Amino acid sequence: MLADWTYIGIFILVALFVPAIAITFAAILSPRVPGTLKQSAYECGMESVGKSWIQYKSQYYIFALVFLVFDVEIVFLYPFAIAYNQLTLFAVLEVILFLLILVAGLVYIWRKGELEWA
């Protein structure tokens, strides 16, 4: 098993290394003429006004949070899915209860109107 993960570790390093080498190679090949107008932030041809932060929109937070809860639920579901062929009907009913509770939470948020992209 560690042999597999050694492969993955080296593969990750190579996979990050190859694009980095390509970009460095291109940076060497390309011309470099810095100019203030070129380097200013792009705003459809107009000058930018104001700092670079944007209005807080709680919708992003809500979606990220619901995603987090579903992600954790999925972590519980994958071992169940692997053991599925050896489980009894009672065990499957337990997991269905688990899923239904989470669906109930989702439906509650839906009915409260929190899932609208305001």
Add this chain to the structure above:
Amino acid sequence: MQTFLSDPVTAITIWLQTLLFSWGIPAVWVQLIMIIIGSLIVCAGAMFFVLFLIWYERKVIGRVQDRFGPNRLGPFGIFQTIADMLKIFTKEHITPLGADKIPYNLAPVLIMGAVLMMWAVIPLSKTTVGADLDVGILYLVAIGGLGELGVIMAGWGSNNKYSMLAAFRALAVLISYEVPMVLTMLIPVMLSGSMSLNGIIAAQNVWYIAAAPLAAAIFFISQIAEVGRAPFDVTEAESELVAGYNTEYSGLKFGMFYVADFLHAFTAALVFAVLFLGGWRGPGAEQIPIVGFFYLFLKTMLVHFVGVLIRASVPRFRVDQMMALNWKFFTPVSVMLVILISLVDKAAALSQEIWRSLLIFAVNGVVFLVSFRLLDIFTTRKERPSVVTRQLPVAVGAPQRRNPESGVSS
């Protein structure tokens, strides 16, 4: 020669290993060198394969739009992408003022790396697999998460509020569509009892797309959204927010985003072929591994072709439509699908594979019909005010020609 033709990868591996051993290198280093060579071949090969993919997509989209694609450089324009890549290599890397150097430069590398890392666990034939992890499926989803991190870093590092806005929207779409994707991935894992990709392929005597077509469809659509292709490409739509989170990139850094996008589309098709279409399985693939590789390639190109067709034909969604579609339709339907498939399959407890697949197919059909009926009932078409009966102002001096049907004067 027979073994070389039927399984070139293993033959070359064994030859190289004996060569390195004969040079007296200790076993651990031989292992490491083999791994490095293997990963370099896969990464470089995937990046060069993208040249073909970009040409293929431009040709197909061109034909759908009733025009030739690129056809100037080389026969059928096959050298077009090479020319494009050569041009991008020599463009200047303009770094915006005030950009955070480390996230700005790391983002294209991370995004490209995340796509390449997916190739480590996918079995390309019976004997060719990078590392057949026991948790291969979750590894694929986790690597997707790293790609999302690259998007945030690109948006933040550009020091441009529109890039940041686009990066947020892209991230919101990416994380939302991960939920139905992972839920429908549960179905092949349930039916095969293993999270390793080779295990899933080995258990597919009946292809899972035939057993669970609705799950396959939801997975396919979620993958399209994860990759960021049309109709889900609000993040890189040219008419909105310029080029999205890669506005401030130029030169090969921008090229990296572009290449990563196309390679991700192909890799997503590859994962779909492995999970639902039986991977490298086919007549004769067990004995002759190279045939398995061709089967996988064919299946992937088929799925990729469908993806390109969808991109060429469908207008893009607004971001609020995408979110509503995901959270109010795909997620509940996927959860219901998982619940019903596990319940019915366990309750019936059929042993024969073909009856089990038919039963699961029936469950899919029921969920499909019920969910679309509910969709019909609960969604309302907006009443649009009819504009054609208004009289539009006409320019002075233009010939007055009244069209009796529509009432619009031209």
Add this chain to the structure above:
Amino acid sequence: MSGMQIVFLVAAAITLVSAVLVVTLRRTMSSALLLVLTLLGVSVLFVLLQAQFFAVVQVLIYIGAVATLILFVVMLTRSVMDTSEPQVHKNWWLAALVSLVVFVALVVTLSSWQAFPQVQRAIPADSGENLAALGKALVDPNGFALPFEVASILLVATMIGAVYIASERKGEE
């Protein structure tokens, strides 16, 4: 020094250094990105312990969901630029001294306890059969079925509570 030891030392060093930097750096954004590096280091440590499922789940949940949430919040708050207060307490050397003393005391006590080497057991490799055993244990009534169901209620409570707080803020604006 075997390969595994080298990998462990590198991963542990990266984790510890990133963790210290997360707490002491001024820019919140850099702290958030270094948090991701810390979590990646922990994931590598899980792999070294042959718990590959938890390594992948660590990346999936912590980096894919929790770090993303933190990044969202960090980037959307207004005071995202450098703060002017010092990030480290001015008596930090006293705290470091106390923790060093406690650490040395723990190491000395544990290494002089004779039964310590016998506590270690061989770590079973985390393969498919182990995952199936985990799955069966999760739904076994004599196993973890009750905590499993309570976990789902806890998750729903989290979801509803956090959404309520966020929507309250939305109502304020």
